[in-house]
Amino acid sequence: MTLGVVGLCLVVLLSTVGGRAERVEYDYYKYHPLSEISDWMDQTARDHPDIVTKVDYGKTHELRTISLLKIGLNTGEKKKAVWMDCGIHAREWITPAFCQYFVRQILQTYKTDPKLGEMMENLDFYVTPVVNIDGYCYTWEDTSTRLWRKNRSPSPEGCNCIGTDLNRNFDAHWGMSGTSFNCCSNSFGGRLPVSEPETQAVTYFVGSRKDDFLCFLTIHSYSQLVLFPHGHPNFTDPGHNELMEVGLAAADAIRRVHGMNYSVGTPADVLYAFTGSSQDWARLQGIPYTYTFELRDKGQYGFLLPEDQIQPTCEEAYSGALHIITFAHDKTFNGAMATVAAALWTVLLPVGVSTLL
Amino acid sequence: MATEELNPNHYPAQRAAKVVQHYLNTRYGSPYKVFGLKKVYSGKVEDVTDIGVKYKLDLLVQEMIENTTVRCSAEVVFARGENSSQVQVSCEELLKINTTAQEEALYQQYKIQRNFLSAENLPDNYGHIEPDMKPLWHLGAVASSFVMLNESTENTLYNMARVANVTQLATENEQLKFDYHVLLHDMVSQEIIHWKLLVTWSPPEGVKVLEMKKLPHCHNCETLSDAS
Numbered sequence: 001m002t003l004g005v006v007g008l009c010l011v012v013l014l015s016t017v018g019g020r021a022e023r024v025e026y027d028y029y030k031y032h033p034l035s036e037i038s039d040w041m042d043q044t045a046r047d048h049p050d051i052v053t054k055v056d057y058g059k060t061h062e063l064r065t066i067s068l069l070k071i072g073l074n075t076g077e078k079k080k081a082v083w084m085d086c087g088i089h090a091r092e093w094i095t096p097a098f099c100q101y102f103v104r105q106i107l108q109t110y111k112t113d114p115k116l117g118e119m120m121e122n123l124d125f126y127v128t129p130v131v132n133i134d135g136y137c138y139t140w141e142d143t144s145t146r147l148w149r150k151n152r153s154p155s156p157e158g159c160n161c162i163g164t165d166l167n168r169n170f171d172a173h174w175g176m177s178g179t180s181f182n183c184c185s186n187s188f189g190g191r192l193p194v195s196e197p198e199t200q201a202v203t204y205f206v207g208s209r210k211d212d213f214l215c216f217l218t219i220h221s222y223s224q225l226v227l228f229p230h231g232h233p234n235f236t237d238p239g240h241n242e243l244m245e246v247g248l249a250a251a252d253a254i255r256r257v258h259g260m261n262y263s264v265g266t267p268a269d270v271l272y273a274f275t276g277s278s279q280d281w282a283r284l285q286g287i288p289y290t291y292t293f294e295l296r297d298k299g300q301y302g303f304l305l306p307e308d309q310i311q312p313t314c315e316e317a318y319s320g321a322l323h324i325i326t327f328a329h330d331k332t333f334n335g336a337m338a339t340v341a342a343a344l345w346t347v348l349l350p351v352g353v354s355t356l357l
Numbered sequence: 358m359a360t361e362e363l364n365p366n367h368y369p370a371q372r373a374a375k376v377v378q379h380y381l382n383t384r385y386g387s388p389y390k391v392f393g394l395k396k397v398y399s400g401k402v403e404d405v406t407d408i409g410v411k412y413k414l415d416l417l418v419q420e421m422i423e424n425t426t427v428r429c430s431a432e433v434v435f436a437r438g439e440n441s442s443q444v445q446v447s448c449e450e451l452l453k454i455n456t457t458a459q460e461e462a463l464y465q466q467y468k469i470q471r472n473f474l475s476a477e478n479l480p481d482n483y484g485h486i487e488p489d490m491k492p493l494w495h496l497g498a499v500a501s502s503f504v505m506l507n508e509s510t511e512n513t514l515y516n517m518a519r520v521a522n523v524t525q526l527a528t529e530n531e532q533l534k535f536d537y538h539v540l541l542h543d544m545v546s547q548e549i550i551h552w553k554l555l556v557t558w559s560p561p562e563g564v565k566v567l568e569m570k571k572l573p574h575c576h577n578c579e580t581l582s583d584a585s
Contacts (some may be wrong), residue, residue: 031482033485039401140482143477143478143481143482146482147518147519147540147542147549149547165547183546183576185546186546186547186548186549187546187547223544261396264366265366265367268364269364269367269368270366270367270368270371271368271544272368272544272545298394299392299393299394299516299542299544300393300421300516301480301484302516302518302542303518303542304480304481304482304483304484304518304519305484306480306483306484306485307483307484307485309484319416
């Protein structure tokens with residue numbers, strides 16, 4: 001079964017490479033299988049060699065490579081960073097679509113939008129279109145696999161079902177809430193925290209650079225929510241009020257695009273309590289602005305969001321994400337500039353006074 | 358017992374409001390009338406001894422086909438020790454949504470057709486539904502509401518994920534009859550639950566579910582045929 005799945009994804013890739021492909025505009029408003037997303041990542045890096053690099057940073061259980069696009073102007077200095085990941089849950093197809101849209105959008109507008117241009121200079125964006133690659137491939141097999149959620153790890157000893165819920169597998173109050181220890185459950189958090197290769201890839205990459213990250217955004221569907229830490233019902237983040245304020249402003253930005261309402265809060269308040277999430281782990285690493293987006297809709301189509309909603313969903317989510325990123329950026333960079341200016345005055349003023357005297 | 362004010366955006370009020378949505382679909386739903394939850398304005402909860410937990414809600418429901426919104430006030434009681442709920446709703450404006458003409462036309466069309474209808478995977482993997490299959494999808498959502506209403510507790514939030522299969526059956530009376538296999542999604546457990554439903558519909562009688570059967574959870578099935 002495993003070989004068949006690997007085979008399926010590989011065959012599609014080969015047929016794309018083998019043909020004499022003419023340059024066709026990538027359709028950001030259709031759902032793409034993994035092979036097309038991989039090709040798109042390579043093409044994007046080729047099209048923007050100065051500012052885009054594809055980075056391989058892990059392997060899935062079925063030995064597929066997990067990759068991200070690192071996007072930012074090369075200043076030769078160590079830069080602050082923004083993390084965005086999509087496709088932790090296989091069936092949430094709108095999310096890889098959003099990550100691809102986000103990349104296209106920032107690449108298309110940074111030369112003409114001064115704010116975005118400034119952020120491209122000061123920040124590197126690390127975007128992973130699909131974290132749970134094995135799961136995503138599995139959902140493309142046929143209609144009966146389309147609603148798969150977990151990764152494709154084999155069943156542990158003493159239990160007979162495949163897959164771990166990657167968003168219960170991170171080392172953040174692991175196993176304490178909203179997690180099942182039954183491997184057949186869709187919220188099975190693994191035998192141990194960070195037991196899964198996909199979780200390990202994110203943990204190692206972000207963890208080894210944690211002081212660089214200002215912002216960690218993880219994209220899911222559905223429910224129309226902007227969530228922030230923590231998922232544990234008895235644990236409130238010291239920065240709760242600010243996270244709420246920034247989240248509410250992001251939801252306002254979302255609403256201004258197409259009128260859609262996204263509620264804001266911790267999972268324990270607005271969704272359900274659960275631990276082991278990537279957002280909670282990122283926050284515990286000290287990354288200041290960590291959010292989970294739950295995109296459209298509210299249950300009418302659910303995971304099976306029609307392709308004609310890809311564009312409006314991406315547009316509104318982009319607006320929300322950009323708000324948080326801009327806030328995090330300005331607090332770090334304009335705040336720093338203000339400090340430098342104040343320091344300069346402190347030096348100049350006594351000089352001026354002594355001159356007068 | 359003390360009555361507690363609820364944050365309308367937090368999950369307790371949202372889950373209770375979802376039950377109101379399911380109830381409205383069982384009472385008023387049709388192939389041309391399907392309700393969704395748009396917003397909760399306010400909520401209160403009270404623990405009533407010997408009865409259960411009672412929610413009082415002020416909410417906005419949306420008819421999803423025409424996008425009409427209707428404000429309602431509702432009471433939901435989750436009975437102690439049971440997987441059941443009682444709902445009372447007041448929203449007069451709801452009765453003003455008139456879909457009689459479309460329903461009659463569809464009913465006549467299905468009645469005179471020689472071949473029995475069948476469809477599968479509504480929506481398909483890409484979220485697509487053929488326009489003339491949409492009434493069957495809507496009917497599936499309404500029929501599913503009977504199950505979702507029965508199964509709802511304070512710890513669930515149900516939506517219909519997909520109609521896996523629908524087949525029209527012969528009837529001895531004026532009702533149209535369908536065999537449905539639906540997939541329900543519970544947001545809280547994140548599980549997909551399979552149900553088989555025997556459904557009748559006619560414009561005067563509305564939607565009725567004659568039989569409902571939960572199918573066993575098949576974890577490692579590759580095809581639907583393994584799911585029985």
